Amino acid sequence: MIGTAAPAAGPNTLLAEEVTEILLVLDSQQHMDLASLNLQRGRDHGLPGYNEWREFCGLEHVTTLDDLAEVVRDRRVAEKILHLYKHPNNIDVWLGGLVENFLPGSRTGPLFACLIGKQMKFLRDGDRFWWEAEGVFTKQQKEELLKSSLSQIICDNTDIQEIPKDSLRFGQYPAGYVHCSDLPSMSLDAWREEKSHDLQLCGSPKRIKNGDFIFSSKSGKLTALYSCYHGFKLKGAAEIVCEGNRWKHEPPQCTGEELG
Structure with missing residues (x-):
């Protein structure tokens, strides 16, 4: 997974066929469609539509085909969406956020970047045991925790010997790969x-x-x-x-x- 590039995503290729055509659900004998399930779950919970969430995030409303084509960066996809939904206000938030053009250096468009960012901030700020909260860890313990990384965790728990410093960023082997012994590791003395x-x-x-x-x-x-x-x-x-x-x-x- 670390050494393989993620599939390119675009407005017309958002989900793999494995989850839209042959998704297995334990209590069903039929193949399911994850996209349809996500849309239905949003409606079951009464989620507001795409435009209302854009307003919540301080983004402009999508009111015309040209607006949607600018957001999606694929006019054919925009035309198909409006043909199905008839009006921009009817668009489900999950679909609308999914088809938006990615922000630079991101895997989401502006709406999902906003919603995910807000949700993570609320979870962090509402957790009195969050590791950066005052009084949870000492300054020395925080300094040691900052040395930890997904790459170090993989090295500690597998037989892998070479790995990128940041496992969440794709690199073609061997460029950017380092030996596990070169990664900084935590010292538990701070917890003595x-x-x-x-x-x-x-x-x-x-x-x-x-x-x-x-x-x-x-x-x-x-x-x-x-x-x-x-x-x-x-x-x-x-x-x-x-x-x-x-x-x-x-x-x-x-x-x-x-x-x-």
Whole structure:
């Protein structure tokens, strides 16, 4: 996969026939069409149309055939889409985003670049355990994590000896390939545990059933951040702080209520 170029994609060749003509689904005896399934799922969930999502991303509406042909860069494909949908506002967002001309150095057009970027940002900003969030890892640990790469992971877990520095970018062998020993690797010394003064005074916080905790110092005080395992709900404060030689407040509980 690393040494083979991805198939060229264009408005007329977006999906391989293996997924549009002979897709196998376990609970069906018939071959399925992934494109049709994606369109139907969007409609089942009531997703707004292509133009509404373009407006959401600050892009201009597609109102005419010329507009669509400019976005797609293939007038014949644009004509076929409008023939099927009758009006630009009827175009499904999945199809509209898929046929857009790629941005420079990208594998998506402007709409999908916007939506994927926003979704990833929301996932990152809403995750208090995100590795770059304050208090999750120390500065030294972050520096070690930055040394990691997909290429290094492949080297560590396979018999491959030569690999591109960036496995997500295609390179014709041997140009750009390096020996695995030349790739930077993480040092786990940054995770060597030494009890802090506060931890020695307060002792280890209580463990909870069906959950766990990590330490943080984002507030300047030693803090235990609790979370529950999948399928359990946190009841009580998620954080307890080490103050005055003891842990202030009792740890939360993880109730057995199934999350909806």
